Amino acid sequence: MDYQKLKRRPSYPFETIGVALAFSPRLEGVLGEAWKLALAFDSQLLLMHIGERTRNKESKLDELVERLGIDEQKVRIIWSEGDPVTTLLDLCKLNIVDLLVLGAMRKENMLRFYLGSVARSVSRKAKCSVLLLTEPKAEGTVFKKLVVNSVESPKTIHTINTAIYFAEHICSKDIVVATEVHQPGLAMTMAGDSTAGEASKIKREFTDEEANRMHAIVTRCRKQGDIEITEKIIKGKPGFAIRQFAETKKADLLVINSPDVKYGLIDRIFTHDMEYILEDLPCNVLIVHSRVS
Amino acid sequence: MAKLTHSDLITLLLAISTMLILSRILAEFGKRWKLPVVMGELLVGILLGPTILGTFAPEISTLLFPLKTNANVSIALDGIFSLSVIMLLFVAGMEVQLTTVLRQGRAAISTGLGSMILPFATGFGLAWYFPQWFDCEPGSQNHFLFALFMGTAMSISALPVIARILMDMNLFRTSIGMIIIASAMFNDLVGWLIFSFILSVGGMGGDKGDVGYTILYILAFGAFMLFIGRRIIDRVLPWIQTRLSWPGGVLSMCLGLCLLCAAFTESIHIHAILGSFIAGIAIGDSVHLREQAREIIHQFVTNFFAPLFFVSIGLKVNFIEHFDLFIVSVVLIVAFVGKVLGAGIGARLGGLSRRNAIAVGFGLNARGAMEIILGTLAFEAGLITQPVFVALVVMALITSIASGPLMRRFVDEVAVPNARA
Numbered sequence: 001m002d003y004q005k006l007k008r009r010p011s012y013p014f015e016t017i018g019v020a021l022a023f024s025p026r027l028e029g030v031l032g033e034a035w036k037l038a039l040a041f042d043s044q045l046l047l048m049h050i051g052e053r054t055r056n057k058e059s060k061l062d063e064l065v066e067r068l069g070i071d072e073q074k075v076r077i078i079w080s081e082g083d084p085v086t087t088l089l090d091l092c093k094l095n096i097v098d099l100l101v102l103g104a105m106r107k108e109n110m111l112r113f114y115l116g117s118v119a120r121s122v123s124r125k126a127k128c129s130v131l132l133l134t135e136p137k138a139e140g141t142v143f144k145k146l147v148v149n150s151v152e153s154p155k156t157i158h159t160i161n162t163a164i165y166f167a168e169h170i171c172s173k174d175i176v177v178a179t180e181v182h183q184p185g186l187a188m189t190m191a192g193d194s195t196a197g198e199a200s201k202i203k204r205e206f207t208d209e210e211a212n213r214m215h216a217i218v219t220r221c222r223k224q225g226d227i228e229i230t231e232k233i234i235k236g237k238p239g240f241a242i243r244q245f246a247e248t249k250k251a252d253l254l255v256i257n258s259p260d261v262k263y264g265l266i267d268r269i270f271t272h273d274m275e276y277i278l279e280d281l282p283c284n285v286l287i288v289h290s291r292v293s
Numbered sequence: 294m295a296k297l298t299h300s301d302l303i304t305l306l307l308a309i310s311t312m313l314i315l316s317r318i319l320a321e322f323g324k325r326w327k328l329p330v331v332m333g334e335l336l337v338g339i340l341l342g343p344t345i346l347g348t349f350a351p352e353i354s355t356l357l358f359p360l361k362t363n364a365n366v367s368i369a370l371d372g373i374f375s376l377s378v379i380m381l382l383f384v385a386g387m388e389v390q391l392t393t394v395l396r397q398g399r400a401a402i403s404t405g406l407g408s409m410i411l412p413f414a415t416g417f418g419l420a421w422y423f424p425q426w427f428d429c430e431p432g433s434q435n436h437f438l439f440a441l442f443m444g445t446a447m448s449i450s451a452l453p454v455i456a457r458i459l460m461d462m463n464l465f466r467t468s469i470g471m472i473i474i475a476s477a478m479f480n481d482l483v484g485w486l487i488f489s490f491i492l493s494v495g496g497m498g499g500d501k502g503d504v505g506y507t508i509l510y511i512l513a514f515g516a517f518m519l520f521i522g523r524r525i526i527d528r529v530l531p532w533i534q535t536r537l538s539w540p541g542g543v544l545s546m547c548l549g550l551c552l553l554c555a556a557f558t559e560s561i562h563i564h565a566i567l568g569s570f571i572a573g574i575a576i577g578d579s580v581h582l583r584e585q586a587r588e589i590i591h592q593f594v595t596n597f598f599a600p601l602f603f604v605s606i607g608l609k610v611n612f613i614e615h616f617d618l619f620i621v622s623v624v625l626i627v628a629f630v631g632k633v634l635g636a637g638i639g640a641r642l643g644g645l646s647r648r649n650a651i652a653v654g655f656g657l658n659a660r661g662a663m664e665i666i667l668g669t670l671a672f673e674a675g676l677i678t679q680p681v682f683v684a685l686v687v688m689a690l691i692t693s694i695a696s697g698p699l700m701r702r703f704v705d706e707v708a709v710p711n712a713r714a
Contacts, residue, residue, distance in 0.1 A: 183466065184393045185474055187584065188384065189456040191591035206466065237392070240580040261398055269520065272392035276580070 009096070011129055011158050011290045012165040014041040018097035018128075020088055020118070021049040023057055028064055029136030030103040035070050036140030037101065037131075040169045045075045046095055050087045053079040068138060085121045097128045104132040106281045120278050123287055124263045129162065132285045141284065143170050147251040149242045150179040150214045155257040158290030160221045163255040166286065168224045176249065178232040179214040180241040181207055207233055239276030247282040254282060258289040301365045308358050308370065309601065312337065316600035327461065329454055329693050331662045334600045335686065338607015347611070358608050370605070375565075377602035380594045381666060382485070382566040383551040386573020387587065388452055389478045391519075397475040400643030404472055405479030407639020408657045409448045412631035416440075416447030419627050426623065428678045435676065438495045442671050445491065446685060447631050449484040450477040451661025451693065458659060458697040462704070469649055469704065473656040476636065481663065482574070486511060488667060489558075489567035492674055510561050515571055518554070523575040526550075530581040543586045544593075547576050566670070603662070606669055606686070615679040616687075624684040628692060632658040652704035659696035664689035 019034040021027060031047070038045040049057065065072065078095075080087050092100055104119035123130050133141070148163045150156050160177060167175055183206060190199045211233050218231055234241045246254040259274050267275050277285060297305065319333030339345060346354040360367045394401050420443035424431045429439045455477050456465065464470040493507040534543050551572045558568030576582060637654035645653060668685035671677045677685075 184390045185388050185452060185456040185465075187587045187591045188388045188453050188595075189460055189465075191384075191453075191588070191595040202460070209466070235584070237580045238396075267395060270391045270395055270578075272396055 007291065009098075009291055011162045011288050012098070014043045014098040014129075016046055016095060016097050016099075017041065017043045018046045018048055018092050018095065018100045020084075020100065020102050020122070021047055021061070022103070022118075023049070023051075023060065024103070026103045026136055027060075028068070028138045030101065030133060031064055031070070032068050032138030033133055033136045033140055034101045035068055037099070037170075038074060041099075043074075043098070045070070046091075046097060047075060047077045048080065048088060048091050049078070050080050050082065050084040052081065084118045085125070088118070088122055089125055089127070092126065092128050099129045099131055100126060101131045101133065103136050104134060104281060104285075106134045107279070123278060123285075124259060124274075126258070126287070127289060127291075129258075129289045130287045132281060132287070134281050134284055141252065143167075143172050143252045143284070144174060145249065145251045146172055146175045146253045146255060147242070147246045147249055148175060148177045148255040149257070150177050150217060151238065151257060152213065153257055153260065155260075155288070155290045157217050157220055159255060159257050159288040160217065162288045162290070163286070164222060164224050164227060164229075166253070166255070167227050172252075173227055174230075175227060176230045176232055176251075177214060177218055178234050178242060178245055179210050180238045181210050181233055181235050182237050182241070237272070237276070239271075239273040243277050243280065243282045251283045253284045253286055255286045255288060258287050295365075297365050297369060301363065301369075304357075304359060304363065304366050305369050308366070309373070311341070311357060312601055312604040313597070315341070316604055317596075320600075327697070329457070329661060329690075330595075331454075331599070331603050331665065331693075332690055334603035335607055335665070335690070337600075338604040339612050340607070341604070342608040343611040344607065344613050348613075360608060374602055374605045377598035377605075378666060378670065379552070379555045379565055379569045380548075380598040381602060381662070383548075383569040383573040384591055384594045385452065385481060385485075385663065386570040386575075387577030387590065389482050389574050390578050391478075391482075391574070392578065393471070394475045394479050397472055400468075400472050400640065400645060401475035401479070403643035404636055404639040404645075404653055404657075405476040407642065408450065408476050408632060408636035408654075409480055409483055411635025411638070412447040412628070413444035415444075415627050415631035417444035419443060419623070427620065427681050435495070438491055439676060441487065441491050442676050445484050445487045446664060446667055446671075447628055448480060448635075449488075449660060449663050449667055450480040450632075450657050451659050451663040451689070452477045452481055454659040454661030454693045454696070455656055458656065458700065461697060462701060464700075464704065469645070469653060472640065472643070472645070473653055476639075476653070476657055480657070484663075484667075485567065485570050486515065488670070489564050489570075491676070492564040492566075492670065493562055495674055495676055507563065510563055511567065514558060514561075514563070514567070518571045518575045523578060526575050527579050527581060530576075530579050534581065534583060534586070540583075540586050540589055543583070544589060547582075547586070547590060550576065564670070599662070602669075603665065606665065610672075610679055610682060612683055612686075615683045617680040617684065620680050621684040621687050624681075624688050625691060628660070628688050629658060632692075646705055648703045648705050652700045655696055655699040655703065658699075659693045660689040661693045662689075664692075 017034055017038050019030060034045060078091060080091060102119045102122060108117050119132060123132060146163055146167055148160050150160065163175055190202065214231055218229055234245045256274060256277065263275060271279060315337045316334040319336050320330040323330065323333040341354060341357060355362055360370065394405065417440045420427060420440035424436055424439065429436055455473060459465040459470045459473060490507055490511055494504055533546050551569045554568035554572035555565035559565040633654035636657040637650045640650035640653040641647065665686055668682050672682040
């Protein structure tokens, strides 16, 4: 496999959209969503099923492709067997998938979450961007309101640019870029010897610093037409605060960076960052893998 | 029911108000020279206790603090001091956020391990091979526990002091600052677990625990609170904060849970501090605990219980009589060498530059209030002598004062701006 092609490949455009087919009751929804996206982004569609290839499944898929009006010229189907997560990830790398579309439950039961469902495991490990759809519809979701999480990372600018690219192609006009302010140890540090004025000054400085940092990133982004970008500071633990914000804002899509490190069981037990979002998806989630070194 | 008499109550209230007012005045003076608050509080105890007032005007000292002459007041104060240390460990636990350690990744883990292992080894080795220096009988029952204690005492860090230094140096939110904070959290967690084990096995309060059972109890309690208790708290806190009076409801429940856990660990022959410390971690780590509630708890404990506890130290020990230059020097050297080298090597392995790694070492070298609490408990448990206790207090103060200036000499310019965690 020539994985070198993947290195430094930009996170957009989405030339190839991959779809994991599970033949669950949500199959039609996931397939319909993926097709709408492929049309919007003018992408090739790669349908992947990890599991036994049966006549029944083939006829069901053919029937769906026909019903949804999917252009067979723009679709490739791969049947493969093996461990669903690793096989799916390998297929994505091999076929240079830019966006992998998966259906995902909003909330997994506790055991399933800790053991790791396919959608969540792929989200943690994928080397391409992943779109988790909580309520996939055959007619396609309208992504009106996008919330982008701006964290201090070189990846963030690519994530915001990807969100703009996404918004541009699905005709969304409303993007909120939100950054979380959280400082462990601050309450303790100021408890003993800070006056009320000093304490509020320190807090204000922290917030201003974050706001300036976010603004600097947003000004460097590629602006597109009439897409309106709003900047917002939110307080709370990273991951959890943005999850709550997306929920309160009734966002249609939450866009976040891919994790910098490999997440394991310990990260699920002592939940942090992206794990807060995977624990309870507030809406559809786009995890942008920007492939910066 | 035994009651305090009219005069006992007046004496008790006078003692508490004297401790609170004087320690605040000295702390505010100390602030001008950027000295830690704990130094002012300790100084009040030294001034009012046997070291100064007890030597020059013993009748006034006894009148204010009749610890040896009035059993009722003495017991009441002892109860308040015990409650103070429990509350102090509770707020220390509230700031140990395990997710912060995980977020910092490799650098924090290797720095945290380095700043534990080498100081522990040097402290343990010193006490194990030279027990006679510290008035500990070689081969005695206490010898091993004393060595374990010295190892722990050398490896602990003081998160509040470190955080303050980082804030003053404008490093609080940089990557190097967060590595130091995360490592100090790691040090605190492991250090207090080991210390609880030492106190339990050593039989503080006359009840010695079996080594195997003690380890099992500590691990079982810790695991229960951190894996299950934390989840339950996470579920219940939003309900408490929205349905009960604010902030009264959440404060009562948090402090109540802290005391409940403290009572539980004390009842299974592990010291009460472990219960309150772990309760602090479980509550403080919750995403639902509002910042305002966290601040109120911190303010209440830091400005009421902390002065009482730290002043009480000076009331119990004569710092001049028990000052032994040799012990102080040895403890200081071992503390500096072990911590700076250990944390420095850990930080270097974690990918920091040489200068930043040394700066991290000096940053984590601040022992502050945590060391003093540790020393006091060990002293009260009969694990260490008065000269060793005095040496630990001096070491805690010197390392805290020296930490900032020494860090400043080594930290790279590039670490200051735009190098956020």
